[in-house]
Amino acid sequence: MSETPAIELRGINKSFGPVHANKNIDLVVKKGSIHGIVGENGAGKSTLMSILYGFYHADDGDILVNGKKVTIADSKAAIGMGIGMVHQHFMLVDNFTVLENVVLGAEDSAMLAGGLDRARIELKRLEEEYELRVDPDALIQDLPVGLQQRVEILKALYRSAEVLILDEPTGVLTPPEADHLFKILEVLKKEGKTILLITHKLREIMAATDSVSVMRRGEMVATRETQNTSMEELAELMVGRSVLLRVDKKPAVPAEPVMEVENLCVTDQRGVQVVKDVSFSVRAGEIVGIAGVSGNGQSELLETLSGIRRATQGRLKINGETIDLGTSTLDAADMRARSMGHVPEDRHRMGLINSFSEYENSILGYHRDPAYSSGLLMNIAAIKENAVAEIGKYDIRPPNPMLKTASFSGGNQQKIVLAREIERDPEVLLVGQPTRGVDIGAIEFIHSRLVELRDAGKGILLVSVELDEIRALADRILVMFDGRIVGERGANADEGELGLLMAGVEDNAKMSVEGDVR
């Protein structure tokens, strides 16, 4: 007879209006294990976990905690049953201290002082037991995201959680922070805690979990022991068809440079130099990837080249024209007019206006184009026609140009942005984080479109914090660290070597290679 499972769900159903988010979900989670739940965006993972945490109520179905049937009326009840949750968007009060955040909702009495003192002692104990170090008096807003997440975990442990749900915990973390998180989870598991890890990243599932359940379109389609499955199998289960995890592409046939950057320096609004004397070129028919941990100047580089941010010095050669970036007043529209497309890193902040409809978004930034505008009035018919064509070509779903882009999934939003930029036929395309928050099926599509554009003889500059993506797509890889380009590698560069470069370890290899050639 096996042990009683920590959590058991039987026949859970949940609908939001016409959307059946969870269909007859069964799930068994073993005590003291790390159980992964994978699925694409919108597969119903977060809804299911929110039901378990009492944030939503299931329409029907049973929840069993430690073999006992329970009703979870609200989050308070869930906390009382030893269930804790680390949300994707942290549930922290930014201008409170760590200590205040930890006690919020778990204060001992109407007066704060006693509860705060107890929490301070308890935090100290948790810190020692689980190696979760964080200054209790620091303000949340001053902490890096990795530490903020630690505070979320501490919050759950402080409420004596036995089952910890983590919803897409690595979405905001850098690779080293993610690795550290998995170490923490291992420690928690050793202490007998049960962990539910929700993610869409298969690599994390393989690396961190004992067993894994796959969700697709609101249904639980399979549960596997992690050691008996593979990324390929899980990907197929998630998408419902076999998917290519590797990008299928021929070697690049680069021609003349279409974009050359020389001695670019950029200072940010705090007065800190964030891009330091960067020079590189992108040739027609190649994808140049910029790898690096987020926050090492890649974003600023991309923004400067696309005309959003000003440089302190540097030259840009594009389309035979030389632009002095130190004095240039060219804005994003001017850069687009010079045949430079830009898929910004953050589609919500820069790529789309989510309260606008799809067809309006499909020409943002190109709205002055005579094809769409007579100068005074927009040519709505032409814009819609173009939108419909792009929807067909890029398989954007739902295929409705009148819908607000807020109603599209992440993958389809990204396709809208990509279609807009690629279909203007730019000579150079700047692409930032093209697959952030995008499901596997769409990733495959986006990657193949970028390779097609390359094969059509265009130059692409790709910035991504996903090293896998850089390695899959780029023909040349530049590594940025602390605002500098610290190394250049070919398409089949060694992953470990790139990792070291990204961590700022000095590049000696390049010199020794050059030495050998001599």
Added chain:
Amino acid sequence: MFETLILILDSTVRLSTPLLLACLAGLYSERSGVVDIGLEGKMLGAAFGAGAVAYVTANAWLGLLAGIGVSVALGLLHGFASISNRGNQIVSGVAINFLAAGLTALLGQTWFRQGGRTPALPEGGRFRDIAWPYAEQLREIPVIGPLYSELLSGHNILVYAGFLAVPLTWWVLFRTRFGLRLRAVGENPAAVDTAGISVAWLRYRAVIACGILCGFAGAYLSIAQGAGFGVNMTAGKGFIALAALIFAKWRPANAMFACLLFGFLDAVSIRMQGQEVPGIGEIPVQFFQALPYILTVILLAGFIGKAVPPKAAGIPYLKERS
């Protein structure tokens, strides 16, 4: 000269009190994330309720209670619109201002037939000034005497209540569980919700606290400082209190200083009325009346530090549909 200063300071205290009470009222509401532009309306409603009941019962305490009742009722209306039904808080607040302005005048006229005013209060219907022990005897001592006898002594109980509400509010906000949750819900209601605390109930309690303090402020106008309700007697004090709240960066002690400053400007403007300033001539009263707003605009423009409102202020809380 010194006597003039004492007199100005004395009237500063009297003029600041309703601002302070209303400002602290707004502080509770806005710290919980409910923007309250209806302070003016609630004060006015309370002033009328207090004036009417105090006249009928000849009891100031019952008047105060009635003022609080009216103000809390209007606050609950605001809460029902903006918390339960997630309406726009500005619109709801403005509606309350209109409602109060119209209803008080209408009911006043219907009930008392004196052009919307309530009749002069009978004995006992008004809060009397309280003389502190030995105030008369100490008056003659230089400097300390007038300070004690004029400035500290000789105010009605609502003045003292207003100034005591400052440390009390600070203590509630920063030393109690309720205060912690109140501040949290104004910054990140989702954090409060996931901690298993009801966002709506917390905000309702904040709105009720706001109503109680506005009740004090309104009652002060009609049955402590004045001797009866007059049409539109708040005359924009609710908006000045709102400006003071921003000026104070939503902190209790700052709120007191901001209200004292605005009260002081008011006192000076009354004092300066009809008086020639050498070399400048008569300064129009409107200049002083505009100063609180001008100062607040300058503050908001970022010239004097930075006023960051509670992050969730003005945004109705809706559970995210993931």
